[in-house]
Amino acid sequence: MSKNIESHLTEERTFKPSKEFAKNARIKSMAQYRRMHKESIKKPATFWAREAKELSWQKKWTKVLDWKAPYAKWFVGGKLNVCESCVDQHLTNGRANKAAIIWEGEPGESRTLTYRQLHREVCNFANVLINNGIKPKDRVMIYMPMTPEAVIAMLACARIGAVHSVIFGGFSADSIVDRLEDCEAKAIVTSDGGYRRGGVVPLKQNVDDALKKYRGIETVIVHQRIGTEKAPVKMKRGRDAWWHDESAKAPSTHKAKAFDSEHPLFILYTSGSTGKPKGILHTAGGYLTGTYTTCKYIFDMQDDDVYWCTADVGWITGHSYITYGPLANGVTQVMYEGAPNFPDFGRFWKIVEKYNVTIFYTAPTAIRAFIKAGNQFPEAHDLSSLRLLGTVGEPINPEAWMWYHEKIGGGNCPIVDTWWQTETGAIMISPLPGCTPTKPGTATLPFFGIDAAILDENGNECKANEGGKLVIRQPWPSMLRTIYGDKKRYRDTYWSDYPGQYTAGDGARTDKQGNFWIVGRLDDVLNVSGHRLGTAEVESALVAHKAVAEAAVVGRPHEIKGQGVVAFVTLKAGNKSSEALNQELRNHVGKIIGAIAKPDEIYFAPALPKTRSGKIMRRLLKELVATGEITGNITTLEDSKVIQDLQAQIKK
Ligand code: WTA
Numbered sequence: 001m002s003k004n005i006e007s008h009l010t011e012e013r014t015f016k017p018s019k020e021f022a023k024n025a026r027i028k029s030m031a032q033y034r035r036m037h038k039e040s041i042k043k044p045a046t047f048w049a050r051e052a053k054e055l056s057w058q059k060k061w062t063k064v065l066d067w068k069a070p071y072a073k074w075f076v077g078g079k080l081n082v083c084e085s086c087v088d089q090h091l092t093n094g095r096a097n098k099a100a101i102i103w104e105g106e107p108g109e110s111r112t113l114t115y116r117q118l119h120r121e122v123c124n125f126a127n128v129l130i131n132n133g134i135k136p137k138d139r140v141m142i143y144m145p146m147t148p149e150a151v152i153a154m155l156a157c158a159r160i161g162a163v164h165s166v167i168f169g170g171f172s173a174d175s176i177v178d179r180l181e182d183c184e185a186k187a188i189v190t191s192d193g194g195y196r197r198g199g200v201v202p203l204k205q206n207v208d209d210a211l212k213k214y215r216g217i218e219t220v221i222v223h224q225r226i227g228t229e230k231a232p233v234k235m236k237r238g239r240d241a242w243w244h245d246e247s248a249k250a251p252s253t254h255k256a257k258a259f260d261s262e263h264p265l266f267i268l269y270t271s272g273s274t275g276k277p278k279g280i281l282h283t284a285g286g287y288l289t290g291t292y293t294t295c296k297y298i299f300d301m302q303d304d305d306v307y308w309c310t311a312d313v314g315w316i317t318g319h320s321y322i323t324y325g326p327l328a329n330g331v332t333q334v335m336y337e338g339a340p341n342f343p344d345f346g347r348f349w350k351i352v353e354k355y356n357v358t359i360f361y362t363a364p365t366a367i368r369a370f371i372k373a374g375n376q377f378p379e380a381h382d383l384s385s386l387r388l389l390g391t392v393g394e395p396i397n398p399e400a401w402m403w404y405h406e407k408i409g410g411g412n413c414p415i416v417d418t419w420w421q422t423e424t425g426a427i428m429i430s431p432l433p434g435c436t437p438t439k440p441g442t443a444t445l446p447f448f449g450i451d452a453a454i455l456d457e458n459g460n461e462c463k464a465n466e467g468g469k470l471v472i473r474q475p476w477p478s479m480l481r482t483i484y485g486d487k488k489r490y491r492d493t494y495w496s497d498y499p500g501q502y503t504a505g506d507g508a509r510t511d512k513q514g515n516f517w518i519v520g521r522l523d524d525v526l527n528v529s530g531h532r533l534g535t536a537e538v539e540s541a542l543v544a545h546k547a548v549a550e551a552a553v554v555g556r557p558h559e560i561k562g563q564g565v566v567a568f569v570t571l572k573a574g575n576k577s578s579e580a581l582n583q584e585l586r587n588h589v590g591k592i593i594g595a596i597a598k599p600d601e602i603y604f605a606p607a608l609p610k611t612r613s614g615k616i617m618r619r620l621l622k623e624l625v626a627t628g629e630i631t632g633n634i635t636t637l638e639d640s641k642v643i644q645d646l647q648a649q650i651k652k
Helices: 003-010 019-024 030-042 044-052 082-086 115-131 148-160 173-183 203-211 243-249 284-298 316-328 347-355 364-373 398-408 487-495 535-543 579-592 618-627 641-651
Strands: 063-068 071-076 099-104 110-114 139-143 163-166 187-191 194-196 199-201 219-223 240-242 264-270 278-283 306-309 332-336 359-362 388-392 415-418 452-455 468-472 502-510 516-521 525-528 531-534 548-558 562-571 601-604
Touching (some): 082 284, 139 148, 148 316, 163 173, 187 203, 219 243, 264 284, 306 316, 306 347, 332 347, 398 415, 516 525, 535 562, 535 579, 618 641
Parallel strands (some): 139 163, 306 332
Antiparallel strands (some): 099 110, 502 516
C-alpha cells in the first residue's frame, strides 16, 4: 500500500473555507455545488452552453455536442476567434487599460502589458506570421523562455488560425527534432536565450542544432531576450529573422477572422508508455470554454485579483492557466521568467509581496523544495495579499499541504488541489474554494460537467476506499480530440479499457465523502517534479549510447521531485562500468531528452531480470529501488541471481 493511500485512510483533518471567503465566492455552499453538478451531468449541453455564451463568438453554434465515441465535436457550427475572447473583448468591457501581464525577468526587471498593449502586440505578431507565409492550420513551433512574447506568439497563432506547438525550453535539440518531424512544423518562434538560475539557456543554438536534422522549417523568428554579448546567435539568411525587425515591418492592427469551433488550436507533446511522445491535439471552442470556466469557478477569479501561476508555458498548465483561461477571464496576472531559487529561495515570496499576488498556483515539488530550504524565506515577506492557493501536477503529500496552508496561506487561504492532465485540457477534479471542505492530499470532487468514477477491471464502480482506475464517463468540452497523426493510439490509449469512457491512466480511490484520492500513474509514465516522463523514452535514450546494450528505467520515491529516475543498464561487450561512464550516460540522456530526464542513479548489471519469455520485469526493479527488497513472486524470473546481484549493489 502506498503512503498516499495510508494517509488518506487516516486523514481526519478537514478544512472549511471561511465565511468571508464563501460570501464573495461564486459558489458559496455545497448545496449550490451539488445542485449545479447534478444539472451539469444530467444536462451537460445546458450547462456548457451557458458557460460558452460568456465567450466571444462570431457565429453561434447549432448543436452543443456531437458525440460519436471516442470522437467529440463541441459547439458544432459555432465560429470564434479564441484571441477575441482572450484579448479583444477586454478593449470594450472596461479592462483596456488594466494590466493583463505583469512580467518579471529573472535578473529583476519588470514590465507590464495592459490588455490594450497586449492586443497591439498580438495583432502585430499575427501580421508578422502572415507576412512570413503562415496560413491557417500550419504548425508553428514555439521554443521560448517565460517572456510575454511566448504568450504573444501563442495568441498570434490562434488569431490567424495557425496551430502552435510549444516545446518546454528545457528540452534538447533532439527532442525538438522528434516533435518537428511529428507535427511537420513550418516555422519556429524562439529567442536568443532565456535566463535560468543566473545562466543563459541557448535556445536559438538548440534550434540551429535541431534544424541540421529537420529540414522542413522555412522561417525562424528570433526574439532578442538576452542580447549579443551573452547570447550570440548566428542568423541564417533567408530562414532566420529578428522579431523586432519583422515587427517593425508589420502593422499593429489586425481583424480577427472567425474559425470553426473545432478548428485545431494547438498540439502539445506529452509522454506516454512508448518512447514516442504523444501530440495531444486541442481545438478552439471547447478548450477555451473549459479553461475559461475552470478559472472562473476554481480560481474564483475576480476583477481585482492578481493571479500567478508559476508553471512554464511549455507545459499544459502554462497553456490553460497562463495563456488562455486567465486572459479569457480578464484577470491581471504575474508571469515570472526564472527559477524559484534565484538568487535564493525567497524569490517567489518576494514576488508575491511586490505585486500583491492574491491567487497563487504552483506544484507540490516546488513546495517540498521550499520546505527543505527553510521557513526563514517565506517569513521574511508579507504574504497577506494571498487569498487562494492552488497545486497541480502530482499528488500532494499531507506534510507539504499543511506547510503550504500554514506558512504560505497563513492558515486562512483555501487550497485547491487540482487534478487534470494534458489530455483533459482543463481541471477535472478540484475543490471549489468557497464551499468544498478540503483534506490534505485529496483533489476532492469533480468539477461541473465532469463525470468521474473509479472502476475495477470488470468496469464496475469501486466502493469507497477500493482502488481502481480513474475514468471520465462523459465527454467534456476541453478534452483532447486525438493524438496528432495517430488515431489508433488515441483509441487504444484512452478508450479501450471501457468502451465510450475515458481512461486517465491514473489509479485512484474515493473516500466515504466521495473525495477522489489520486494514487499515481498506472502506466510506465513517471512524474518527476510534476513533469511527465515516459520510462521508455529514457530507456531509448540510454540504448542510443554506444556502450549500452540494454536499459530498464523505473521510478523511485524522491523527497523533493516526487519521483526520481533510476536506470539499470547492461553494457555491450568491451565496455566497463565506471563512475565516468555513469556521468557520461546521465549527460547523454540530458542531451537527448533534456535535463529533467537525467537519471538520479544508474546501476550497471551483467543482466536484467527477465521473464522466461524475455520481458524485463520492471515491477521487481521498482520494488527493489523503493524498498531494497523483493517480496513478490519471482518464479517467472529466468535467472534469480541477477536480482541478488542488483540487491547487493543497491544496498551498497
Ligand atoms: C498527475 C498536468 C495527483 C496525474 C496538469 C496525471 C496529479 C498527470 C494531479 C498529468 C493532482 C496532475 N493530484 N496527481 N492534483 N495533477 N497529476 O499531463 O498522474 O503533465 O495523470 O498534466 O499528473 O500530467 P500532465
